Amino acid sequence: MALHHFLLNGQTVSLEAPEDMPLLWVLRDVFGVTGPKYGCGVGVCGACTSHLNGHAFRPCIQPVGGVHGQRVTTIEGLGGGEAPHPVQQAWIDEDVAQCGFCQPGQIMAAVALLQSHPQPTDADIDAAMSDNVCRCGTYVRIRSAIKRAALLLRASPRP
The missing domain is CATH 1.10.150.120 ([2Fe-2S]-binding domain)
Structure with missing residues (x-):
């Protein structure tokens, strides 16, 4: 297990997890971010599409070890409610x-x-x-x- 730090929707987050744990599981199961959905698990359906440093990516195939120190944005980080994107x-x-x-x-x-x-x-x-x-x-x-x-x-x- 390794300690991972990254920016999630503008907030610094940390967790201990295996390097190869899919980021989608971290987002949903550890941090309760439910916007990105599990669809295929192999990066082809797009249900989990989020942004990594401002670029679209698929967290279902991105290991958490690969986002250390980077900026992850899910739909929850765009806007909503009173101020939608x-x-x-x-x-x-x-x-x-x-x-x-x-x-x-x-x-x-x-x-x-x-x-x-x-x-x-x-x-x-x-x-x-x-x-x-x-x-x-x-x-x-x-x-x-x-x-x-x-x-x-x-x-x-x-x-």
């Missing part, structure tokens, strides 16, 4: 969620896309979101929400 607001406005299981991962992937492509084309959106599975098939609304979020972000950029 523009992507979260666009998801609400476009009524994207059906079952909601995949939506935290979808939103985190969309935030990463908009950071690198502030005015994404349909092709950009399709390419960025192709690895995030939505079993309810809300892909048309996801695309609309991403376009709405791009407009919201251009109208009032976030720090």
